[in-house]
Amino acid sequence: MAPLQALSLLLLASLASSAASGYRSTLTHIDSKLGFTKAQLMRRAVHRSRLRAASMLPGYSTTLSSSNAGPRLRSGQAEYLMELAIGTPPVPFVALADTGSDLTWTQCQPCKLCFPQDTPVYDPTTSSSFSPVPCSSATCLSIWSRNCTPTALCRYRYGYEDGAYSAGGLGTETITFGSSAPGEAPAASAGGVAFGCGTDNGGDSYNSTGTVGLGRGSLSLVAQLGVGKFSYCLTDFFNTSLGSPVLFGSLAELAASGGAAVQSTPLVQNPQGRSWYYVSLEGISLGDALLPIPNQTFALQADGTGGMIVDSGTIFTVLVESAFRVVANHVAELLGQPAINATSLDNPCFPAPAGERQLPAMPDMVLHFAGGADMTLHRDNYMSFDEEDSSFCLNIGGTTWTSILGNFQQQNIQMLFDITVGQMSFVPTDCSKL
Known part of the structure; x- marks a missing residue:
């Protein structure tokens, strides 16, 4: 040898x-x-x-x-x-x-x-x-x-x-x-x-x-x-x-807490060999409404574009532009006013009513992944209040090529990447107690 x-x-x-x-x-x-x-x-x-x-x-x-x-x-x-x-x-x-x-x-x-x-x-x-x-x-x-x-x-x-x-x-x-x-x-x-x-x-x-x-x-x-x-x-x-x-x-084991179940979705291999962690996002709900985002919007393409990357280094989730516009418009409807930067792909912000110093009640946002895995994002996992500008901000932006699940949306959700079986699992958790 x-x-x-x-x-x-x-x-x-x-x-x-x-x-x-x-x-x-x-x-x-x-x-x-x-x-x-x-x-x-x-x-x-x-x-x-x-x-x-x-x-x-x-x-x-x-x-x-x-x-x-x-x-x-x-x-x-x-x-x-x-x-x-x-x-x-x-x-x-x-x-x-x-x-x-x-x-x-x-x-x-x-x-x-x-x-x-x-x-x-x-x-x-x-x-x-x-x-x-x-x-x-x-x-x-x-x-x-x-x-x-x-x-x-x-x-x-x-x-x-x-x-x-x-x-x-x-x-x-x-x-x-x-x-x-x-x-x-x-x-x-x-x-x-x-x-x-x-x-x-x-x-x-x-x-x-x-x-x-x-x-x-x-x-x-x-x-x-x-x-x-x-x-x-x-x-x-x-x-x-x-x-x-x-x-x-x-x-690296997940333990269900507070009655929440561990959910799993397959990891997808990028056809161009990139080593990021890809998953298949199939739809998004806001409250009880499944948003009108066409099928295949998040599909991973043969040239390596599309799909969704799960990334600990990206702060705010970005969605391909067509899906981002749908999400931003529905948040605007809930808040009753258009975004200040409505034409931009940046995170949209909405003027807060005079004297308002905190976020209003907002429904959960749910990301629907392949295999029936649903990731529930509570209000504070996708919205924030900007004290300097007195505005409510959606901490999700737009992109022209590939969606990315950022770490702001992953707060207090334990994430497990099992490379051996090719699977990502997650469960809501108080991460400060893990």
Whole structure:
């Protein structure tokens, strides 16, 4: 057996045995420590949501300065930070959790260019568990299409739509989840995880030290852990001090609460091979009324457009324009007035009556997915009150290509992605108690 094959089997065996009990970490909102008002949080969320949507457009490609930069991978910024540690001894690793990308990376010494971070920059030379990845390995071939010599190491370059980037070498390391502090869940580690060791990094880090990829590709953390499934449960968007649990493997189980039933819908594979999590949205109800949205409006097309992506990094849900107009018009009818920005694809807002300082009573919105799975969105999961403009805002926008279920709509709904069986499940949950 070749040495590389033997090493791969050894790493897989190590991961399989350590994954038996599962892994747990915490997601914190990227604005949690900055003291923003509710209105400021919304303004920042709208800005980032637009950047995220732009990065997911078909044909989007990064523009990097070096002509020989190597592979250029597509991604976008995220909304939640995941708390991990990397190396032996472990170094804190606060990463942007991204269900829309696969590669996990962190800043590394020696830095050619590193953005400021609160924790020490990881140094692979001080870790006993670091190993560089040769460019001839199967792991490297998944992101590098050029010819290379047998002794060359794997290089990567990862670009973001807003100009942020990371470049460096690919290696394998031990990733540690949880904490060994008294009263907290014990730490659990997984060895041999491939990651990007970024020595040249720039742009807005959003208080992170890198990114953890939770997509459906072979390089994602979920795939490398060999656990087959993961779950997260996002707490109240406006209570940024609350952490949100993210669970892997055997810990990623859904428990019905308050009489609510667990519901499931198949994950759909994009025909163009994109690693996002697609589901089939079949209709939308507002209260007791099934909205007049034609069949096949949300169908996934052969060219990879259409469908619905479930994304933790997009804040506000976006619907293809024809469906968005129907939803926005029905919300306008309920409120009794047209939107201020009725011709835009942005989240529509409606003037609040004089002296009104809170949202009126609104019916539930229900998203109907394939397989009979219905996701109920209560008023606060799709509407908000803008104190600065004294307006009621529908936190759903429009798009011209693909619908995305954003994280604002996923508040207090535990989401489970089972890659092994190809299924997404969900159940209403008080995420602060999970």
